[in-house]
Amino acid sequence: MLQSMEQTPHILVIDDDRDIRELMARFLEKQRIRVTAARDAKDARKAWANGHYHLVVLDLMLPGESGLELARWLRTQSAVPIVMLTAMGEETDRIIGLELGADDYVPKPFNPRELLARIRAILRRTGDHNEQRLEPSARGYRFDNWTLEPARRRLLNPEGVEVALTGGEFDLLQALVERANRVLTRDMLLDLLRGRQAGPFDRAIDVAVSRLRRKLEDDGRHAQLIKTVRGGGYVLAATVERA
């Protein structure tokens, strides 16, 4: 999986529970990821000064200085990818965290394998030199008068009315919007979305695209927005503005 990486990735894990820190370190090291653990913001700054990290896993519920403040500080230091551990059901934490520039979030209690999949997806993206490093802090994207807000995970139609999407549809649309006017093969989409999706998704991609076209009022036969590419792929044909 990580053959393309020249070195073993090094991750900084910040969580106030000692058992979780140790278990995560053991779990990730079994997957050949080097882990340094910190128990709070002070500890984390010290660890940050002494090492070079490819990714930070940050629990937002920290004693003392909050995880959000630490994330803000980290963003002033570098563009290192941040995966947040958010309290389940705390929407506002997640939204603020993503708007601060976190790359992804995993609600706690998390499934370790899902966390691992997310970490790998981000590492692959940042390690791939063909993939341009995306500005993680876009609050929203505008295309063809539609607005997609990744932090709030919502889509607004040209009248500003929220249009519901399933989790899969949202991730698919976000992947297409972030790489507008580039052809994404089904394999690439699968790879981008693997971290998020629990079940088999390959067949579902076509279903999700057809639903997305319906919701975007993009006529399936003469689709103008999400175009089907011969040979199995999709492209979002629109100018995307960052908000």
Added chain:
Amino acid sequence: MTLRLWPRSLAARTALILVFGLAIVQGLGLAIHTFDRLDVQRLAQAREIAGRIANVYRPLAQSDPAHRDALLAQMHHEPDMVIQLSAAPPDDDLPDMPAPEQRLLRITMNLAPVGAPQLRWRDMVLHGGRDWRQAVIGIHFRDTGWLNIRLALQPLRPWHAPTFLAAFCLMTLAAAALTWWAVRRLLAPVQILAQAAEALGRDVNAPPLPVNGPAEIATAAIAFNTMAERIRRFVQDRTELLTAIGHDLRTPITRLKLRAEFVDDDEQRAKILSDLAELEAMVAATLAFGRDVRTTEPVVPMDLAELLRTVLDDAGDARPDLQEKLAYEGPAHLTIRARSLSLKRAFANLVANAVNYAGSAVVRLIPAQAGFVVVQIDDDGPGIAPTELDRVFEPFHRGEPSRNRETGGVGLGLPIARNILRAHGGDITLANRPDGGARATVTIPL
């Protein structure tokens, strides 16, 4: 069915008693006034008659008996008086005047300036009276002969002005209307109290009653607000406890999930993870139940039709085998203002219930009925036992006695959905359809 003379409402009863009392007082007052006026008019009439008779009698009595006929012929008098000079007392078919009327007339005659010797009792004969509309009065001259006068009597009119009765009725009606208004106004706080109690039953966070109005009402309002506050604190304590437990369980569940990754037996690990997923779902439901959606999510414009279809798509993705039995009926788009995440959760819970209990769900969106949007979620399962209908909204109550978690869930799906809809000013009701299956009906105000 008997006629209801005694109204049910307190305001109507109080007003009825007051208006009834008012009517009695007004009636008595009118009677006293009438009798008084009759007395005054009787006296005035007697004085007038006495004056008129005296005007005829005095010149005749002072003249010579032989010249009386000639004098009378020269005298001018009103046409309602018939005057005769006769040798005998009046002879007519009228009976004697009633004693009280006679006495009044005789006394006034003697008070009138007759200018002649006092008229004695036997010198006067009085016939007829008010009841006959005429009177015949005979006066015996001291020397010789009788003066007989017949005159018409005007009936007594106690209500001299024709507008008097109209004014009286108007006054009575105005007083009654004023009474009704005052009673309604005084008793309005009772209605407000009843409404507040009703609102509290639906929503513990309903605003407190305004403490104003009469002392008794203000005291009741204070007592009510205190009671509401206690209930609120009790409910709050309970939900806070649930939420705290939910929060605290997250760390041990995370640890256990990590530990499970070090279990080498694949089958056991899968079972542990599935147990933990279930535990996590329970914690998630408890936290969702304890959350007040009003404070955590803003109201935004959203497409309800698309939301319902997305909920069905999600349900279909989770159970591909049932995809055929999930359907949406209604308009393609319908914009309302709501909390989209919460509303999605509420409808997801309702659809999940239909899918888990009946294996099917038809979601029907009926736009705008009297300011409400109605959503029906139908299934073709066995329906709900009538004894269960009331209990399904109780937290942690599960429809299946077996408490089989495979299908039973945690027992918070419906209470969460109802909390969310009530926070939107709407509601959910559950019923069995006549043609089988259950129907959840959701109303959301526009």
